[in-house]
Amino acid sequence: DTEVTQTPKHLVMGMTNKKSLKCEQHMGHRAMYWYKQKAKKPPELMFVYSYEKLSINESVPSRFSPECPNSSLLNLHLHALQPEDSALYLCASSGGAMAYEQYFGPGTRLTVT
Amino acid sequence: AQKVTQAQTEISVVEKEDVTLDCVYETRDTTYYLFWYKQPPSGELVFLIRRNSFDEQNEISGRYSWNFQKSTSSFNFTITASQVVDSAVYFCALSGTGGFKTIFGAGTRLFVKA
Numbered sequence: 001d002t003e004v005t006q007t008p009k010h011l012v013m014g015m016t017n018k019k020s021l022k023c024e025q026h027m028g029h030r031a032m033y034w035y036k037q038k039a040k041k042p043p044e045l046m047f048v049y050s051y052e053k054l055s056i057n058e059s060v061p062s063r064f065s066p067e068c069p070n071s072s073l074l075n076l077h078l079h080a081l082q083p084e085d086s087a088l089y090l091c092a093s094s095g096g097a098m099a100y101e102q103y104f105g106p107g108t109r110l111t112v113t
Numbered sequence: 114a115q116k117v118t119q120a121q122t123e124i125s126v127v128e129k130e131d132v133t134l135d136c137v138y139e140t141r142d143t144t145y146y147l148f149w150y151k152q153p154p155s156g157e158l159v160f161l162i163r164r165n166s167f168d169e170q171n172e173i174s175g176r177y178s179w180n181f182q183k184s185t186s187s188f189n190f191t192i193t194a195s196q197v198v199d200s201a202v203y204f205c206a207l208s209g210t211g212g213f214k215t216i217f218g219a220g221t222r223l224f225v226k227a
Contacts (some may be wrong), residue, residue: 031213042217043158056214062115088156100146100212106159 003027006091006105014113015081021108023074023091031055032074033102035090043090045066049074081112115140117207117218125224126195134190134221136205142166147181147188148206148215158204164188195225 004025014020023032031050035043049068050058057066064086065077074091087089092102116139126132138147162172164181172179176193192199205218207212 033213033215037151043218044217045215048213060201085117090158092158100208100215101148101160102158102215103160106152106155107155109156 002089004091004093004103004105006087006089006108008108009106009113010109012111012113013081015083017081018077018079020078021089021110023076023104023105024072025093025096025105026072027103028071029095029103030071030086030094031094032068033092033094034074034076035092037088037090037107042077043097078110081110083112086110086112115142115145115207115209115216117205117216119203119205119218119221121221122219123222123224125142125226126224128197130189130204130215132195132223132225132226134192134205135221136188136190136218138186138188138205138207140153140207140209142209144210146208149179149188150204150206150217152204152220153201162189171176192223197225197227200201200225201221211212 007022033048034046036046037043045058046060047066052068063080067075088107090107091105094100094102117148118137145166147164151159169181178191180189202220202222206215208215
């Protein structure tokens with residue numbers, strides 16, 4: 001099973017809402033990632049979890065809060081977002097230990113109104 | 114600092130033509146990893162290949178081939194006999210020592226016309 005799943009597929013939220021994006025993988029991978037991708041741009045790394053610990057935070061605003069409840073799950077909690085946060089949010093996982101190729105989920109398309 | 118440059122923004126070819134996508138990278142790490150990903154219109158990035166810095170062997174997989182040259186810091190991708198299904202955005206990416214922090218190039222949008 002080489003699938004990474006993400007829910008929801010689409011999300012529209014107001015600037016005062018609180019919502020969460022969810023990501024799940026069952027490949028036994030030990031690293032999980034959140035990326036943000038704007039239209040016609042490459043993915044931008046936001047966070048990396050390695051063995052359920054936050055390994056990289058690319059100076060992401062605190063209105064984005066990641067959580068890794070276990071090795072298969074990754075959440076991204078959203079609060080007080082701005083319209084410019086509208087983007088495709090991609091989750092990925094990798095096996096680590098020199099197997100750094102990443103397997104991506106289909107993404108959540110987020111619109112902040 | 115690490116950098117990946119994909120100078121070709123868009124390429125348009127007719128089906129069955131061969132096409133090469135260029136990728137030039139910069140890194141000070143002695144150990145690093147290079148990748149190619151495909152992003153079709155559906156949006157999901159698909160891993161195509163990984164190359165380690167200590168392995169300059171070129172690779173062929175079906176209609177796809179990759180040419181890694183450390184001397185010119187390039188990792189080019191060729192599609193032979195292109196097909197309409199190859200239409201997508203292709204990203205070249207680089208991870209340094211440690212591997213987790215991945216830098217993507219700007220991407221090359223490939224259009225294959227029937």
